[in-house]
Amino acid sequence: MSAIYNERAYAKVNLGLRVLQKREDGFHPVKTIFHKINLFDDITLKISDSNNLKVKIFGNEEYIGSNVDLMEKACILFSDKTNIYFDIEIKIDKKIPFQAGLGGGSSDCATVLLTLNKHFNNVLTKAELLKIALMLGSDVPFFITGFDAAYGEGRGELLKEAEGVSYPIVILKKKGSLVSTKEAFKKLDERKCISSSFPSWPLKLELWKNNLVNDFDIIQPIRAEDEFKKLSSNASFDSTCGSGSCQFLVFESDKQLNNFLSLRCSYEMLVTKLRKSTLH
Ligand SMILES: C[C@](O)(CO)[C@H](O)COP(=O)(O)OP(=O)(O)OC[C@H]1O[C@@H](n2ccc(N)nc2=O)[C@H](O)[C@@H]1O
Ligand SMILES: Nc1ncnc2c1ncn2[C@@H]1O[C@H](COP(=O)(O)OP(=O)(O)OP(=O)(O)O)[C@@H](O)[C@H]1O
Incomplete structure (x- = not known):
């Protein structure tokens, strides 16, 4: 059985971003307000049953260089955590500039995690998804919450919803x-x-x-x-x-x-x- 999902991965800005002294783990505690903006990557995912994990990504040639796509890492972590194997084809139409501070890669991989979880009948709880998200990056938990805006502390994983605005x-x-x-x-x-x-x-x-x-x-x-x-x-x-x-x-x-x-x-x-x- 296979299913196709068309999703949007929105970008964010930080309205205020204070960076404190580096912690022992090498990360810096931050205080910020995350706010989504109406700029998004279009992501199409085709998920099929399979006995082993197969991930194919199309459309990432411009930004990927020698890096591993965060969307691929999200698939691997999801499969490891759930012991579910699948064949996934991801097509991305990249509109969020990369290395730009707009959280594009973070939003893309959060979208993949959320879609996989939806496809597999919410096998993971929100808390489990948030834990995987932080392994992928400091900005990823915000995109898992679904909030338009949120106060962020810690590395960005301590989140409290804030009211959004539409300027x-x-x-x-x-x-x-x-x-x-x-x-x-x-x-x-x-x-x-x-x-x-x-x-x-x-x-x-x-x-x-x-x-x-x-x-x-x-x-x-x-x-x-x-x-x-x-x-x-x-x-x-x-x-x-x-x-x-x-x-x-x-x-x-x-x-x-x-x-x-x-x-x-x-x-x-x-x-x-x-x-x-x-x-x-
Ligand atoms: C600048 C922000 O976008 C503000 O929301 C985020 O703090 C950055 O989040 P991100 O892009 O998801 O970054 P990560 O992938 O977690 O980290 C990349 C690198 O940035 C540094 N880093 C990141 C976040 C943080 N709170 N302290 C850090 O020192 C670390 O050296 C880390 O290895
Ligand atoms: N799906 C992806 N989208 C964009 N970049 C990705 C993705 N997967 C891996 N990367 C790698 O991550 C790097 C930049 O990521 P990203 O766009 O999240 O950074 P950013 O714009 O600085 O965002 P922020 O610092 O706010 O999280 C690029 O060098 C790119 O090769």
Whole structure:
């Protein structure tokens, strides 16, 4: 028997991201608000019964290099944990920029885990899925929860749902600018003074500028460019996506967004919205 699923894996931004001192296990505790955005990878999964695990992925040539796709790792972990074997063909239409801080790979593998669990009649509990998710990456548990927005602590696995908002958002990407998450965290270890303060979620956009800080902002060369400064002065809020390299600008209205879109911009631009689903 086989079944086909068409799924969307949404990207996220971090509204505020404080990074504390490195722990003994090499990871840094963070405090953040994760928020999904309406930018997604389209993933088609064909799952068939089989006596051994077979994973085929199509469409990942552009981003995979010599890495193993996180979606393949998700299949292996799911099979190990459940002792269920299957033949899976995954087709991905990648729209989320990678090494960009948008959590694309994390969202893709969370989507695969959730779909496998759905196919196999919820064989794993949410708690078991969250445990596997953290083995795949610090951002993966957020995508397992299904929340539009959440406070995240620990490595990002201590999650509490937050109310989502739906302001227009523009992602700016400088051509050729890629950031390795590991290297970005390493750079922050050079800081002399580390603050741990993190505000409660200010839903009102006018409060974000003075309350939400991403510690990775200081290591993003694009933020020192005159063009970026000029563009961001036309938005209500701007910050780095995760550990970079993409930046995002938030607008209070479509009118403010349209004024912004009439400006000259040499960066690649993705125009979307913070995601507030109707399920809640
Ligand atoms: C920057 C964020 O995207 C913010 O949400 C996340 O903290 C990063 O999450 P991620 O991409 O899933 O990262 P992981 O795959 O877990 O970790 C990649 C590498 O980044 C570093 N890392 C990551 C998360 C964390 N809290 N502390 C770290 O020091 C570690 O060196 C780790 O080996
Ligand atoms: N499904 C996937 N999508 C994107 N990258 C993947 C995937 N699987 C493995 N990778 C590898 O992971 C690296 C980047 O992953 P990803 O896009 O999650 O990072 P990111 O954009 O920096 O997100 P974040 O740091 O916010 O989690 C790439 O070098 C890529 O080869």
